[in-house]
Amino acid sequence: MRLLPVSAAVLASASFAAQAAEPGPLPFVACPIVQDTPTVPCWIVERDGETYYLGIQSDVSAPFNPPSLGHKVLVEGGVDRSAPRICGGLVIDPVTVSIMPEASPECDDLRMVNPHISLPFEPPRPPGPSMGRLAFTYPDPPAAPQPPFETKSFTVPYEFEGMVGFKTPRFLNPVLLYAQQTNARRVEIRGYRGATKLADGTLLAEHEGIARARAEEIAAMLLGAGIDQATYVVSADESPALGGPDNRRVEIRIVP
Amino acid sequence: MGTTKIGRIRGDRLLLLTGIACFAASAATSSDGPSRWWAPGEGRSFPAYLSYANDSGELGLLNDGGAFETKGHPFFEPLGRNGRACVSCHQPADGMALSLKSIHERWEATDGRDPIFAVIDGANCPNLPQGDPASHSLLLKRGLFRIFLPWPPKARDGTPIKPEFDIEVVRDPGGCNLDPSYGLNSANPTISVYRRPRVVANMQYVLHRNFGIGAFVGKTGEPALRDPENGQPVNMNMMADAREPTVKTQAVEAAITHLQFDGKLSPEQLQRIKDFEYQIYSAQVKLDGAGSLVESDGPPGMGPYNLARGEKGVLGNNITKWVIPVGDAWQVKKPGESDDEFAKRQSILRGQKIFHFRTFWIKDSMYLNNVGLGNPVKRTCATCHGMHMTGMDTANGWMDLGTTNLPWAKEAPRNPWQTEDELMPLFKITCHKDVQPHPYLGRVIYTQDPGRALISGKCNDVGAIVMQQFRGLAAHAPYFSNGSAANIRELIDFYDRRYNIQYSEQEKTDLGNFLTSL
Numbered sequence: 147m148r149l150l151p152v153s154a155a156v157l158a159s160a161s162f163a164a165q166a167a168e169p170g171p172l173p174f175v176a177c178p179i180v181q182d183t184p185t186v187p188c189w190i191v192e193r194d195g196e197t198y199y200l201g202i203q204s205d206v207s208a209p210f211n212p213p214s215l216g217h218k219v220l221v222e223g224g225v226d227r228s229a230p231r232i233c234g235g236l237v238i239d240p241v242t243v244s245i246m247p248e249a250s251p252e253c254d255d256l257r258m259v260n261p262h263i264s265l266p267f268e269p270p271r272p273p274g275p276s277m278g279r280l281a282f283t284y285p286d287p288p289a290a291p292q293p294p295f296e297t298k299s300f301t302v303p304y305e306f307e308g309m310v311g312f313k314t315p316r317f318l319n320p321v322l323l324y325a326q327q328t329n330a331r332r333v334e335i336r337g338y339r340g341a342t343k344l345a346d347g348t349l350l351a352e353h354e355g356i357a358r359a360r361a362e363e364i365a366a367m368l369l370g371a372g373i374d375q376a377t378y379v380v381s382a383d384e385s386p387a388l389g390g391p392d393n394r395r396v397e398i399r400i401v402p
Numbered sequence: 403m404g405t406t407k408i409g410r411i412r413g414d415r416l417l418l419l420t421g422i423a424c425f426a427a428s429a430a431t432s433s434d435g436p437s438r439w440w441a442p443g444e445g446r447s448f449p450a451y452l453s454y455a456n457d458s459g460e461l462g463l464l465n466d467g468g469a470f471e472t473k474g475h476p477f478f479e480p481l482g483r484n485g486r487a488c489v490s491c492h493q494p495a496d497g498m499a500l501s502l503k504s505i506h507e508r509w510e511a512t513d514g515r516d517p518i519f520a521v522i523d524g525a526n527c528p529n530l531p532q533g534d535p536a537s538h539s540l541l542l543k544r545g546l547f548r549i550f551l552p553w554p555p556k557a558r559d560g561t562p563i564k565p566e567f568d569i570e571v572v573r574d575p576g577g578c579n580l581d582p583s584y585g586l587n588s589a590n591p592t593i594s595v596y597r598r599p600r601v602v603a604n605m606q607y608v609l610h611r612n613f614g615i616g617a618f619v620g621k622t623g624e625p626a627l628r629d630p631e632n633g634q635p636v637n638m639n640m641m642a643d644a645r646e647p648t649v650k651t652q653a654v655e656a657a658i659t660h661l662q663f664d665g666k667l668s669p670e671q672l673q674r675i676k677d678f679e680y681q682i683y684s685a686q687v688k689l690d691g692a693g694s695l696v697e698s699d700g701p702p703g704m705g706p707y708n709l710a711r712g713e714k715g716v717l718g719n720n721i722t723k724w725v726i727p728v729g730d731a732w733q734v735k736k737p738g739e740s741d742d743e744f745a746k747r748q749s750i751l752r753g754q755k756i757f758h759f760r761t762f763w764i765k766d767s768m769y770l771n772n773v774g775l776g777n778p779v780k781r782t783c784a785t786c787h788g789m790h791m792t793g794m795d796t797a798n799g800w801m802d803l804g805t806t807n808l809p810w811a812k813e814a815p816r817n818p819w820q821t822e823d824e825l826m827p828l829f830k831i832t833c834h835k836d837v838q839p840h841p842y843l844g845r846v847i848y849t850q851d852p853g854r855a856l857i858s859g860k861c862n863d864v865g866a867i868v869m870q871q872f873r874g875l876a877a878h879a880p881y882f883s884n885g886s887a888a889n890i891r892e893l894i895d896f897y898d899r900r901y902n903i904q905y906s907e908q909e910k911t912d913l914g915n916f917l918t919s920l
Contacts, residue, residue: 180778187780203776212776214841216766247838256763256778273780274759278722307838312773315618322617355836370625371617372633 177253178213188233199235205281244306295328295402304394328402337361340393341386351386358382442480442487445473454495458876462687464706476671482661484520497874498603502545523548526576544885546596565859573828595851603684610715614797637797692746701728718790753916762903766842768802793872800866806851807865812886826850833861
């Protein structure tokens with residue numbers, strides 16, 4: 147058996163005296179489940195005898211990060227008890243899904259179409275060709291800034307233990323554009339490391355060093371994309387900040 | 403007929419004998435004589451349109467810039483030391499790629515002395531004697547040329563890239579990876595992989611600057627390669643590993659590696675190569691049994707004229723554009739159309755539907771399942787092959803299907819009774835502790851060709867191969883970058899196994915007829 151970096155980072159703490167009055171089920175770590183329907187499949191999870199709905203298969207425009215069989219997911223968010231169940235599950239909304247990096251071969255539950263389960267709505271994207279709607283549209287670029295240019299801050303979010311991925315360009319393109327438009331002199335990049343307290347009391351922290359790795363990766367990306375005249379100041383805060391998804395981030399300041 | 407040098411020397415190899423038998427049978431039927439093969443420096447005229455028979459019908463090539471003389475043209479002249487030209491491996495009759503059948507024909511016609519067999523990359527390793535079929539087994543059996551790349555990789559500006567993994571050579575039948583002069587432990591550490599020539603036509607699609615191109619690669623977030631002429635990001639959709647940003651930089655590399663050209667291509671020469679590559683369109687125009695694919699009321703996605711007119715660089719995985727549009731063609735039987743012809747055309751139409759609509763569970767495929775769709779995803783062939791008219795990805799089309807990574811890659815069976823030796827090298831990739839493991843393959847990956855990872859050094863990129871365009875497929879078997887599918891049926895069978903699709907026999911036939919008609 148190999149040592150799993152994340153499990154190693156579980157700073158076990160079973161004794162949480164001050165639980166919230168009515169502890170919700172979230173956040174938790176569980177195996178994702180695929181529940182197929184006559185249209186697109188749903189992603190659900192089961193926890194303490196209850197089923198929760200995470201989202202449906204769509205495309206790169208999906209509002210949530212769809213899970214991967216073979217890996218557990220960290221689910222953060224809140225249960226929307228007023229929403230009708232979807233695919234048999236209580237709706238978690240907003241929902242943040244992080245795919246845990248280590249392999250969990252036991253997460254292999256793919257449930258075929260069940261006559262009692264169908265989507266209560268038309269999926270935006272059928273399992274075949276789209277009806278013509280593009281998965282990603284490019285927003286109109288913001289109006290070019292006028293001098294005197296101001297220092298501007300940007301944030302790049304991450305999933306738990308996540309690094310740069312297919313979603314990162316969405317957050318980095320505006321940074322690049324602003325740096326180009328203002329001929330940035332200085333680029334300050336600071337990486338952060340997050341930690342999440344699960345509902346069962348377990349404390350799950352990202353591995354030490356991820357804050358720096360994140361910051362350095364972002365610096366390399368901006369440099370590689372052509373911001374090569376600026377001075378880079380790269381720093382990291384490796385103290386695990388307890389809280390939600392917002393703590394897993396890189397902050398960038400563009401100084402014209 | 404059929405007794406060849408290859409047959410005599412390696413007569414014990416069942417696979418090779420079968421290959422030769424097929425070749426002998428088909429060589430006898432190819433009728434268009436000496437003009438079929440374009441030899442370097444012939445000084446022929448390249449017409450505005452030309453066509454060649456192939457095993458499934460006929461391929462058409464539209465030279466949209468009009469006829470020209472190839473004398474002095476850098477794509478057609480043997481520029482380097484080994485007598486090859488670009489056209490040597492990008493033959494018009496083979497849809498501007500190179501079929502295994504043509505390779506066999508050249509071997510036969512020249513006793514292994516055609517420049518395509520030059521040992522630099524036409525042999526398993528340059529240290530092998532040219533002309534001995536054993537030296538060229540990868541080329542003769544799978545149509546593969548040696549691609550040699552420095553390890554560790556270097557960025558385009560020459561700075562070394564720190565790889566995320568260690569690479570070891572587990573098996574090296576070609577002998578090059580372990581060779582003291584050419585291998586991983588040589589003075590210039592080099593990795594040799596073996597790949598098929600790719601189609602050099604319809605390149606305006608391959609290199610479009612339209613949809614999905616930005617400063618950062620949409621699938622990985624890494625900075626995109628940029629065109630050295632204007633600094634603009636490119637779509638990185640060329641070569642199995644997207645290592646070259648433009649056809650000009652590609653031509654510079656090809657001249658050095660394939661042609662052994664020691665000089666420097668002039669800006670004019672590079673422009674002529676680019677112009678030619680951007681004006682040549684290739685597609686099947688006739689399919690046996692279905693007749694012409696390009697009648698005036700025929701499907702708008704077929705034939706080279708439609709390609710020349712088509713919209714470049716747009717998504718086709720939707721019902722407004724389609725990947726390969728067929729329009730209203732062939733829906734009802736036309737006067738004069740035979741029953742058989744109508745039936746075959748109906749089969750092509752069904753194949754087009756299967757391609758777009760027949761869902762299956764796409765699973766554990768890097769750069770499809772991890773880019774916002776989820777793993778698995780219930781989708782279709784057109785999900786990955788989404789570009790209108792070519793079936794490529796619109797940009798950054800590298801993905802890992804399992805064509806080169808174990809356990810899915812084709813490997814000779816291992817048992818006490820086997821006589822077939824595995825041809826392909828095998829590498830062991832061990833991802834470093836400080837990076838996350840590959841989400842589907844873990845920290846240790848065995849691969850015949852690390853693909854994109856040889857350029858990026860990234861663990862997740864191991865076995866990711868840029869998908870090829872679908873045009874003129876009938877003219878250039880075998881398929882996949884490592885030639886592991888000998889024909890269209892084997893390609894379909896690969897997918898059927900890989901994703902447990904469970905196609906019916908009829909679905910396989912229809913999908914095959916559709917692909918062959920492109």
